[in-house]
Amino acid sequence: xLSGIRVLDLADESAWLAGKILAETGADVVKVERPxxxxxxxxxxxxxxxxxxxxxxxxxxxxSKRGVTLDWRSEKGAAMLRGLAERADVLIETGAPGxxxxxxxxxxxxxxxxxxxVYCAVTPFGRTGPRAQWRAHDLxxxxxxxNAVMTGDADRPPVRCSLPTAYLHAGPEVAAGVAMAxxxxxxxxxxxxxxxxLHEIQLSTxxxxxxxxxxxxxxxxxxxxxxxxxxxxxxxxxxxISFGLRGGPxxxxxxxxxxxxxxxxxxxxxxLRSYDWEHYNHNTLSDEEIARFEAAFGAFFxxxxxxxxxxxxxxxxxxxxPCNDAREISEQPQLRSRDLFTTVEYPEFATAFEHPxxxxxxxxxxxxxxxxxxxxxxHNAEIYAELGLGESDLAGLSSEGVx
Amino acid sequence: MGVFDGVKVLELGAGAAGPVATRxxxxxxATVVRIESSRRPDFLRVLFLTPENPFGxxxxxxxxxxxPNKKSVAVDMSKPEGVEVARRLIDWADVVxxxxxxxxxxxxxxxxxxxxxxxxxxxxxxxxxxxxxGPQRMYPGFGGQxxxxxxxxxxxGWADRAAVGPHATITDSLSPRYVAFLIxxxxxxxxxxxxxxxxxxxxIETGVYSLSEMMVRFGANGxxxxxxxxxxxxxxxxxxxxCRGEDRWIAIAVFSDPEWRLLRRAMGNPAFSEDPRFDxxxxxxxxxxxxxxxxxxxxxxxxxxxxxxxxxxxxVEAGPVQTYDDLLADPQLAHRRHFAPLQHAHLGELxxxxxxxxxxxxxxxxxxxxxxxxxxxxxxxxxxxxxxxxEIDRLVAGEVLV
Numbered sequence: 001x002l003s004g005i006r007v008l009d010l011a012d013e014s015a016w017l018a019g020k021i022l023a024e025t026g027a028d029v030v031k032v033e034r035p036x037x038x039x040x041x042x043x044x045x046x047x048x049x050x051x052x053x054x055x056x057x058x059x060x061x062x063x064s065k066r067g068v069t070l071d072w073r074s075e076k077g078a079a080m081l082r083g084l085a086e087r088a089d090v091l092i093e094t095g096a097p098g099x100x101x102x103x104x105x106x107x108x109x110x111x112x113x114x115x116x117x118v119y120c121a122v123t124p125f126g127r128t129g130p131r132a133q134w135r136a137h138d139l140x141x142x143x144x145x146x147n148a149v150m151t152g153d154a155d156r157p158p159v160r161c162s163l164p165t166a167y168l169h170a171g172p173e174v175a176a177g178v179a180m181a182x183x184x185x186x187x188x189x190x191x192x193x194x195x196x197x198l199h200e201i202q203l204s205t206x207x208x209x210x211x212x213x214x215x216x217x218x219x220x221x222x223x224x225x226x227x228x229x230x231x232x233x234x235x236x237x238x239x240x241i242s243f244g245l246r247g248g249p250x251x252x253x254x255x256x257x258x259x260x261x262x263x264x265x266x267x268x269x270x271x272l273r274s275y276d277w278e279h280y281n282h283n284t285l286s287d288e289e290i291a292r293f294e295a296a297f298g299a300f301f302x303x304x305x306x307x308x309x310x311x312x313x314x315x316x317x318x319x320x321x322p323c324n325d326a327r328e329i330s331e332q333p334q335l336r337s338r339d340l341f342t343t344v345e346y347p348e349f350a351t352a353f354e355h356p357x358x359x360x361x362x363x364x365x366x367x368x369x370x371x372x373x374x375x376x377x378x379h380n381a382e383i384y385a386e387l388g389l390g391e392s393d394l395a396g397l398s399s400e401g402v403x
Numbered sequence: 404m405g406v407f408d409g410v411k412v413l414e415l416g417a418g419a420a421g422p423v424a425t426r427x428x429x430x431x432x433a434t435v436v437r438i439e440s441s442r443r444p445d446f447l448r449v450l451f452l453t454p455e456n457p458f459g460x461x462x463x464x465x466x467x468x469x470x471p472n473k474k475s476v477a478v479d480m481s482k483p484e485g486v487e488v489a490r491r492l493i494d495w496a497d498v499v500x501x502x503x504x505x506x507x508x509x510x511x512x513x514x515x516x517x518x519x520x521x522x523x524x525x526x527x528x529x530x531x532x533x534x535x536x537g538p539q540r541m542y543p544g545f546g547g548q549x550x551x552x553x554x555x556x557x558x559x560g561w562a563d564r565a566a567v568g569p570h571a572t573i574t575d576s577l578s579p580r581y582v583a584f585l586i587x588x589x590x591x592x593x594x595x596x597x598x599x600x601x602x603x604x605x606x607i608e609t610g611v612y613s614l615s616e617m618m619v620r621f622g623a624n625g626x627x628x629x630x631x632x633x634x635x636x637x638x639x640x641x642x643x644x645x646c647r648g649e650d651r652w653i654a655i656a657v658f659s660d661p662e663w664r665l666l667r668r669a670m671g672n673p674a675f676s677e678d679p680r681f682d683x684x685x686x687x688x689x690x691x692x693x694x695x696x697x698x699x700x701x702x703x704x705x706x707x708x709x710x711x712x713x714x715x716x717x718x719v720e721a722g723p724v725q726t727y728d729d730l731l732a733d734p735q736l737a738h739r740r741h742f743a744p745l746q747h748a749h750l751g752e753l754x755x756x757x758x759x760x761x762x763x764x765x766x767x768x769x770x771x772x773x774x775x776x777x778x779x780x781x782x783x784x785x786x787x788x789x790x791x792x793x794e795i796d797r798l799v800a801g802e803v804l805v
Contacts, residue, residue, distance in 0.1 A: 001588040004595075017613065021581075025588050042637065046623050060619035126761070129738030134715045136656075139633060139641060140722035143654035146730050148643065150570035151559060157643040157652055158724050161559040161569050162630045168613040170759075172580035176427060177760035179587035184406040184765060186594055193763035200741055201759035203730065205569065205576040207419050208468035210742070213727035214754040215464045220726055225565040232547055233556065233565045240566045242551035254543070314542055321548040323556040323566045326621035326628060329611055332552070334539040340608055341618075353622035356615050359608035360585055361534065363515070364592055364600030 001365055002027040005182065008084055009065060010072075010093040010100075013040035014137075014164075014198065015122045016061035017171025018092060022178065023064035024358035025367050027090075030383060031067040032081070035401055037376040046349060053375045054349065060373075063344065063355060067374025068383045069403050077402045078104045083387045085110045089191075090118045090178050096135075097127045107193045117191040118181040122174055126197040136198070138164035145202025146210065153224035165205075166198050173201050230282050231294050233323065236306045240323040243301070245293055247280045255280070257316040258297070267300045330354065344372050377403065405432015406765045410590070413438065413492050414473070416502035417445040419572075420530060420606060422469050424579035424586070425500050427758065429472035430767040436474045436496075436783055438489055441776055441805050442481065448776065458749040461775040467747055470773030471755050476784070477777030477804050484803045486511045491788050493518060497593075498586055499527040504544070505535045515601035524599040526589040530582050532574075534605030549574030553610025554617060561632045578609040639687045640666075643724060644699040646707035652724035653707045655698070655714070660684060662719065669717035673701055747772040780804050 003026040009019035010032045023029035031038075041052035046059065072081040082105060085091055091110065093100055100106040107119045121127055124136035134140075142148050142160045152159035177194040185191055203210065212218075225233035230245040243258075244251065256277055262268040271292075285293070301309065306322035313320040322328060330341065342357040358368045380394060380403055389397070397403045410433040414425045417439075429435040439445055444460050451463035476492070479485045493499055493513065501508055508514045508529070515527050529535055532544030550556050550568045560567035585602050593599055611618060620626045635641040638658045646653050657663050660683060667676040675697035680686045687694055702710065707723035714721040723729065730736060731754065739761065742754045755769050784790040784804075798804045 001585075001592045017615075020615075021584065025585075044620060044624060044626065048624065056620050056623055057616050059623070060615040125735050126739050129735045131715075131735035134722070135718070135720040136722060137638070137658070137720065139635070139638075139643075139656050140654045140720055143643060143652070143724045144722040144733075146725050146727065147570050148654070149650070149652075149724050149726050152567055153561065153564060156561060156564075157633065157645070159560060159567070159632055159643070161555060162628065162632075162634075163558055163614060163617055165555075165569055165573065169577060169580065171613065172577070172584050172609075173759050176580055176584040176587060177762070179584050179591065180406050180427070180431065180760065181762060183587055183591060184762070186591070188764070190764070192765070195761040195763070197735075197739060197759050197761075199759075200736065200739060200757070203736075203741065203756060204423065204758060205571055205573065206727075207423075207571050207576060208465050208756070209571075210727045210730045211468040211754045211756060212464050214731055215750060224560075224567050227547070233567065235565065240556070242547040242556060242568075244547065250543070314539060317543055319543060319548070321551040323551045323568075324554055325557050326554065326617050326626075329552075329554055330618065330621060334533055334537045335608065335611065337537040338534055338605070338608070340611060341622075351623075353619070355622065356608075356612045356618050359605060359612045360581075361536070361603035362585075362589075362600050363519075364589060364598060364602075 001025045001367065003365065005090065006030070006088045007090040007092065008032055008088045010091065011122060012038070012094045013057065013061065014094050014167045015092055015170055015174050016040070017167060018122070018174035018178070019065055020061055020063060021171055021175040021358070022090070024369055026365060029065040030084070030379070031062055031065045031374060032072070033067060033069050033376065035069045035071050035403060037069070046346070046351070058373055060355065062373035064370040065374055066379040066383065067377070068380050069377040071402050072105050073103050074402050076397065076400070080384070080387060080402070081105045082110065082113050084383070085117055086114045087386060088114070088117060089182065090120065092120045092122065092174065092178070094122045097123055097132050111191065115190055116185060118178055118185065118194060119191060120174060120178050120181070120194040120196065122170060122196045122198065124197070125199045127195045138166040141166040141198045141202055145199050145205070147202055147205050150220050150222055152222045154222050158222065166202060169201050169205065170196070170198050230290060234298055234301045236301050236304055236309055236322070238305045241301060241306055241309055241320055242323060243297070243320040245282055245290075245297070247282045251319060252277050252280055254317060254319040257318050258320070261312055261316060261318070262296070262300045265300065265303075267303070269296055272296050342369055344369060346372055404765055405768065406762060407431045407433035410434070410498070411496045412436070412498045412500060413496035414500050415489070418447060418502065419469065419575045420579050421500060421502035423576065424530070424582035425473070426469075426471070427583035428498075428586070430758070430769065431765060432768070434474070435472065436476055436492060436779070436787070437470065437774075438476055438478050438480070438492065439776055440477055440479050442479045444776065462749055464750055464753060467750060467773035468753060468755060471745065472768070472770055473774060474779035474783055475774035475776055476780045479803055479805050480511060482803050484798060484801065486513070488784070488798070488803065489513060493525070494522065495787055497526060497590070499525060500530070500582065500586065501528070502530045504531055505529070505540045519599070519601070522599070524593055524597060526586060526593060526599050528582055528586055528602045528604060530578060530604040530606065532606050534608065535603040547572060549606045549610060553607045554614050555610060558617065558628065558630050560630050562630060566630065574606040574610045577613060578604060578606040581609050634691070639684060639691055640694050640698055642695050642698075644695070644702040646702055646705055646710065648706070651707045653702055653710055654722050654724060656720045663687065665717055666714070666719045669714050669719050670701060675701070743769045745769060745772045748775070777804065
C-alpha cells in the first residue's frame with residue numbers, strides 16, 4: 001500500500017513497532033542505528049547467545065526493515081543524515097525534545113533540505129510544554145496516563161502489563177499520524193511536523209473515562225479480577241479464564257448454557273438448575289447471592305482445564321475465554337486458519353522461527369513480513385552508495401566512528 | 404484546512420472500536436456519517452438508559468464523547484428500503500468502516516464482493532473480534548475476550564495472583580489505531596492507482612501482532628513469558644510506591660547505576676540508599692524486595708505530584724499515578740489542549756478529548772458533540788444524497804428512517 005515511500009527510522013524501542021507497520025504495508029524503511037547498534041538490542045537473545053544481532057526484542061520489532069549505522073551527532077554524520085533525508089519521504093525520531101535540532105538535523109533543518117519530508121517526533125509528553133523534558137519509559141507513561149490506577153488489586157499498588165503497552169499503542173498511532181501527513185502532502189505538496197505524545201496516546205485507553213468523570217464524578221478503584229460487582233477472571237484447573245456473570249438479553253443464554261454444562265458434570269446445585277433466568281439482573285443481586293453464584297461457578301471451573309472449557313464454550317456459545325499465554329496463542333486453530341503466523345528464516349544462525357505476520361487480510365497489494373530484521377550495519381554499503389559513498393569512504397567513516 | 408477535507412466516510416456498527424477509528428477522520432476534516440437505528444440502538448447509547456437519564460438514547464455521555472464531529476442517520480436496516488438508503492450512502496462514500504459480526508453486511512447484500520462490482524474504488528474495512536473467516540468467526544464476542552485471547556490478561560498483574568488485564572478492554576483501544584492507519588494507507592494507494600480494497604481486521608490479531616516480542620521469544624527460545632507485577636527486565640528499582648493520601652502513588656524507574664546515583668542524591672541520600680549492596684544493578688536486583696520496601700517507606704510521606712516534579716528536576720524518571728481528576732488538571736495535557744469543552748444540548752458542557760497526534764499544519768478540530776440518534780437524517784439524505792423532501796417524508800412515514 002505504501003510502496004515507493006522511504007522512511008528513515010531513527011526511533012528507539014518506543015516506536016520500533018511504527019516502522020515495522022509501515023514496512024509491512026509496503027514502505028521502504030531504513031533503520032538508522034548508532035555505530036555498534038541500537039542500545040535496545042537487549043536480551044533475551046536467540047539461543048541465549050549474547051549478540052546484538054540475536055536480540056529477540058530487536059528481531060521481533062524490526063522485521064522487514066533495512067538497517068544502517070550512523071552517528072548523526074557528529075558533523076559528518078549529520079551531513080549524511082541530511083543527504084538521506086533529502087531522498088526520504090518520512091523520518092521518525094524519538095529523541096528528547098531539541099536533541100536532533102542541536103545536531104543540525106531537526107525539523108527546521110531538514111525541511112530546508114527536503115520540504116516534502118514528513119517529520120515525526122515521538123516523545124513521552126510532546127515536543128513543548130511544562131513537562132516536555134520529563135523522562136519516561138513505559139511504566140511512567142502508563143502511570144501518568146490514567147490506566148494504572150485502575151489496573152490491579154485493591155490491596156496492592158497499581159500495576160502495569162509486563163510488556164510495554166505504551167509503546168504498543170504508539171506503534172499504530174505513529175503509523176496513522178505519518179499516513180495522515182502523507183495524505184495531506186498529496187494536496188499541499190509539503191511535508192509537516194507530526195508531534196506525538198506517548199502520554200496522550202494512553203488516555204484513549206480510558207475510552208472517554210475522564211470526560212465521563214468530569215460530567216458525573218465516580219470513584220476510581222482497582223478491582224482486580226472483578227469487573228463492576230462480579231468476577232471476570234476465574235481459576236480453572238490449569239490457569240485462568242475470563243467469564244462474566246453479567247446479565248442482559250445478549251448474555252443470559254450463555255449463563256444458561258454454562259449451567260447446563262455444569263449439570264452434565266453433576267456440579268450444578270439444585271437452586272442453580274431451577275434458577276429463574278428470565279428475571280436475572282446482576283445489578284440487583286445481593287452480596288450473598290453474588291457469593292453463592294461465584295462459589296458454584298468457581299467450584300466447577302476449578303475442576304476443568306481451560307482447553308476443555310473453551311472448546312465447550314465454542315460449541316455451546318458460552319462467553320468464556322482462556323487467558324492465553326504465548327504457547328496457547330500459537331496453537332489457536334482460529335489464528336492458524338487465518339495464517340497469522342509466518343516463519344522467518346535466519347540462515348546466518350541456521351534457524352527459522354515463527355513471527356506473528358502483519359494481520360490485515362486485504363484484497364489490495366500484499367502486506368506482511370518481508371524479511372528478518374537487519375543486522376548491525378547490514379545495509380550500509382547499498383544505502384550509502386546512494387550518497388555516492390564507496391567502500392573506501394565507508395572504511396574511513398568507520399574508523400572515525402561515524403558509521 | 405483539515406487533512407481529510409473532502410473525504411467521505413460511512414460508518415456502520417456499534418460500540419467503541421468502530422467509532423474510535425473513524426474519529427481520526429472526523430477530527431481532521433472528513434465528513435463522517437454513522438448509520439444507526441432506534442430499532443437496534445448502539446449499546447453505548449443503551450448503557451445509560453437509567454431512571455436518572457431523561458434523554459433516553461441521546462443521554463449517554465460515553466456515546467456523545469466518543470462520536471464528536473459525526474453525523475447520525477437513522478435507518479432501519481431490517482427494511483429493504485432502509486438497505487437501499489444505506490446503498491446510496493455507500494455510493495456517496497469513499498470509505499466504509501463496519502464492525503458488525505461477519506454475516507450482517509452479507510445479509511443485506513452489502514458485503515464487499517457485492518459492493519465492489521458497483522464501486523470498484525471503494526475502500527472498506529471490516530473489523531471484528533475474530534475476523535471475517537475461520538472456525539470461530541461467528542462466536543459471540545465481548546470485550547474481555549480480546550484481552551484474554553491475545554495475551555494481555557495473562558501478562559498484566561502480579562505473578563502470585565490472578566491475571567487482571569490492563570484496565571478497560573485493551574483491544575478496543577488498540578485495534579482502532581490500526582484501522583485508522585490502514586484506511587489512510589488504502590486511500591493513498593487508491594489515489595495513486597485508482598484501486599479500492601477490502602481490509603479484514605481481527606481485534607485479537609492486532610493484539611497478537613503488537614505482542615510480537617512475546618510471540619517471538621516463544622517461537623525462538625520456547626520461552627513462555629509470565630506477568631511480573633511492575634518489575635522490569637532491565638530497570639531496578641522499577642515500581643509504583645505509596646505516597647501521602649488515600650490511594651496515591653508514584654512510579655519510579657531506574658535503568659542504570661548513574662541513574663541510581665541521581666535518585667539517591669535527589670532523595671538527599673537517606674541511610675538505606677547508602678547500603679553498598681544497592682550500588683550496582685546486580686546488587687539491587689538481588690535485594691529488590693528490600694529495596695522496594697525501603698524506597699516505599701521513604702516515598703510514603705511525600706505528595707506524589709510534588710515528589711515526581713522534584714525527582715524529574717534532578718533527572719530521575721518518575722511520575723505520579725494519575726486519576727481522572729489529575730488528568731483533567733494536568734498542565735502538560737492543558738498545554739496540548741487535550742481536553743476541549745463543547746456544549747451538548749442535553750448534557751451541558753462536556754470535556755471532549757483529542758488523540759495523541761498533532762500535525763503542525765493541520766491541528767485537530769472539535770466542533771460538534773456526538774449526535775442525537777438520527778439528528779442528521781434529513782440533512783444527509785437531502786444535501787448529500789439529493790433526496791427530495793417528499794421522498795424523505797414518505798420514508799419517515801414508512802418507519803424506514805428510525
